[in-house]
Amino acid sequence: MVFLTSLLIFFITLVIWWGLQDGRRCRLFPPGPPRIPFLGSILSIAFKSNVPAIALAKLAKIYGDVMYIKMGMLDGVIFSSHQAAKEIFNEERANDRVVSGFVSTRNLNKNVGLVWSNREVWQTLRRFTIRTLRDFGFGKTSSMDVVINEEISKFLAHFKKILARSETNTFIMTKELFEMTTTNVLWRLVTGISYDLDDSRMENVIRLSNEFLLSATNGGDISITFPFLRDWFPEWTERNRQTKCSTDLRDFVQKLVKEHRNSHFDTSNPQSFIDVFLAKIDLNQNDLIFNEQLIYTLLDLFQAGSDTNSNTLAFLLLYLVMHPHVQDKVHKEIDAVIPKGSDVTAELKSRVPYCTATMLETFRYASLVSLTPYREAVQDFQFRNYVIKKGTAIMINIQGMHFDEEVWGDPQVFRPERFLIKTEAGFNTIDKEKANLVMAFGGGRRVCLGQNLSETTVLMYFIAMLRNFRFELVHGGVTPSLLPHLGLVYAPKPFEVKVIQRE
Numbered sequence: 001m002v003f004l005t006s007l008l009i010f011f012i013t014l015v016i017w018w019g020l021q022d023g024r025r026c027r028l029f030p031p032g033p034p035r036i037p038f039l040g041s042i043l044s045i046a047f048k049s050n051v052p053a054i055a056l057a058k059l060a061k062i063y064g065d066v067m068y069i070k071m072g073m074l075d076g077v078i079f080s081s082h083q084a085a086k087e088i089f090n091e092e093r094a095n096d097r098v099v100s101g102f103v104s105t106r107n108l109n110k111n112v113g114l115v116w117s118n119r120e121v122w123q124t125l126r127r128f129t130i131r132t133l134r135d136f137g138f139g140k141t142s143s144m145d146v147v148i149n150e151e152i153s154k155f156l157a158h159f160k161k162i163l164a165r166s167e168t169n170t171f172i173m174t175k176e177l178f179e180m181t182t183t184n185v186l187w188r189l190v191t192g193i194s195y196d197l198d199d200s201r202m203e204n205v206i207r208l209s210n211e212f213l214l215s216a217t218n219g220g221d222i223s224i225t226f227p228f229l230r231d232w233f234p235e236w237t238e239r240n241r242q243t244k245c246s247t248d249l250r251d252f253v254q255k256l257v258k259e260h261r262n263s264h265f266d267t268s269n270p271q272s273f274i275d276v277f278l279a280k281i282d283l284n285q286n287d288l289i290f291n292e293q294l295i296y297t298l299l300d301l302f303q304a305g306s307d308t309n310s311n312t313l314a315f316l317l318l319y320l321v322m323h324p325h326v327q328d329k330v331h332k333e334i335d336a337v338i339p340k341g342s343d344v345t346a347e348l349k350s351r352v353p354y355c356t357a358t359m360l361e362t363f364r365y366a367s368l369v370s371l372t373p374y375r376e377a378v379q380d381f382q383f384r385n386y387v388i389k390k391g392t393a394i395m396i397n398i399q400g401m402h403f404d405e406e407v408w409g410d411p412q413v414f415r416p417e418r419f420l421i422k423t424e425a426g427f428n429t430i431d432k433e434k435a436n437l438v439m440a441f442g443g444g445r446r447v448c449l450g451q452n453l454s455e456t457t458v459l460m461y462f463i464a465m466l467r468n469f470r471f472e473l474v475h476g477g478v479t480p481s482l483l484p485h486l487g488l489v490y491a492p493k494p495f496e497v498k499v500i501q502r503e
């Protein structure tokens with residue numbers, strides 16, 4: 001009994017001591033939910049929602065748009081309003097990425113690639129990549145149109161073959177449908193290669209990339225909140241799976257570069273991004289450009305670009321199936337604006353406001369990347385009246401902002417009309433102010449490098465698909481779920497759909 005009482009007193013003293021220390025440590029930090037030893041605020045988050053970004057958005061309504069959060073061993077500040085995001089995007093001391101947990105596993109603890117590199121390496125590679133890809137047509141509407149249209153034609157033929165196999169014209173829609181074709185668009189611009197849509201080697205590589213992206217959570221991933229658990233329980237914490245996927249993906253890219261060097265490579269006449277990179281390596285003009293950086297840059301472009309566009313298109317079809325009146329309006333606009341037999345071009349964008357609004361609403365509603373990949377405070381700095389300490393993770397809650405009732409009014413409703421305003425002449429046009437509130441691609445100096453390509457690809461595939469088909473719920477079938485598979489990039493759950501070929 002004496003022993004138990006002493007233990008209880010010891011425990012209570014320890015908790016009080018911890019509380020005092022914690023209060024002193026966090027005195028100047030932004031406000032946040034209560035913390036307990038070891039777990040921090042994890043329970044407060046878990047009680048709010050099983051979707052971390054939604055839970056954090058609910059807490060932000062209580063504690064404010066700049067909120068301190070302790071998750072296990074991670075100190076983080078969550079930015080939950082457009083104003084707060086804008087302010088932190090301008091903060092030079094919050095531009096680095098946090099490199100730990102699954103990121104360290106993937107990048108072997110090195111400062112490499114585009115997405116998770118920092119400082120000079122990131123600056124050099126980002127500048128070089130944007131410039132070189134632009135030379136190969138990336139971001140230039142006319143060249144992208146040609147590539148995308150060729151891939152769309154291949155894809156439509158492939159899709160019709162899939163449909164022909166079904167007597168009832170129904171099939172299970174998965175995000176895989178668009179993966180190969182949208183990866184081809186990107187990969188052609190980066191490597192010059194376009195794969196067959198049933199190429200099994202590429203299918204396998206895309207599967208590995210998916211597996212990696214779905215193995216981690218966006219917001220409080222255990223590999224970052226309790227990094228030591230990765231060494232103790234590599235299977236349970238997904239470390240083994242992530243190591244395997246990363247090794248296999250690296251092997252694929254290494255082989256690709258080798259094949260490229262052996263077969264296509266001519267320094268004087270570069271045909272793709274890889275060629276220019278290899279030429280730079282050979283000239284050794286910049287000691288930040290070397291083989292390993294090429295491997296990780298390609299890996300980053302591949303992983304950042306393959307799942308994102310295809311998942312967006314799958315989400316888009318899901319929303320159209322669930323909202324047939326939106327699909328009717330899309331069809332009406334396409335039929336009125338695009339003559340039969342003509343190509344779908346990016347230039348059309350200004351003439352299809354309803355389709356553009358539907359795409360924007362999809363970016364908002366799907367919130368594919370729910371929180372921006374964590375950034376890190378590289379030194380202590382003052383933000384509003386608070387101090388953000390060196391090493392704090394900076395998280396911008398994209399999904400939270402996309403579902404903020406004060407901004408959108410009815411965020412749970414899929415309603416493209418929210419992005420439209422009428423011109424004086426009575427035509428619909430995109431409300432630019434509203435469109436700028438869609439944060440799907442992040443912002444500031446680390447804004448998504450593929451935004452332009454994505455918007456063009458998604459819009460052109462969307463129009464091409466809807467011009468040819470109508471998508472409907474299967475009568476008597478299971479109602480599709482709007483809830484996504486969680487992961488670093490959200491994915492729609494498979495759903496059954498009936499496809500009707502349009503005249």
Ligand code: HEM
Pocket residue numbers: 114115116126186300301304305306308309312368369371372373440441442443444445446447448449450451453454
């Ligand atoms: C629907 C499609 C896409 C979405 C929603 C998306 C979203 C994002 C987001 C939220 C970020 C983080 C930005 C930040 O920290 O502020 C990002 C970064 C990035 N994205 Fe995308 N992305 C998409 C497509 C692509 C494509 C097609 C590419 C390929 C070129 C790409 C390449 C990158 C790269 C390289 C970064 C890292 C940028 C940096 O840290 O400097 N993304 N993306």
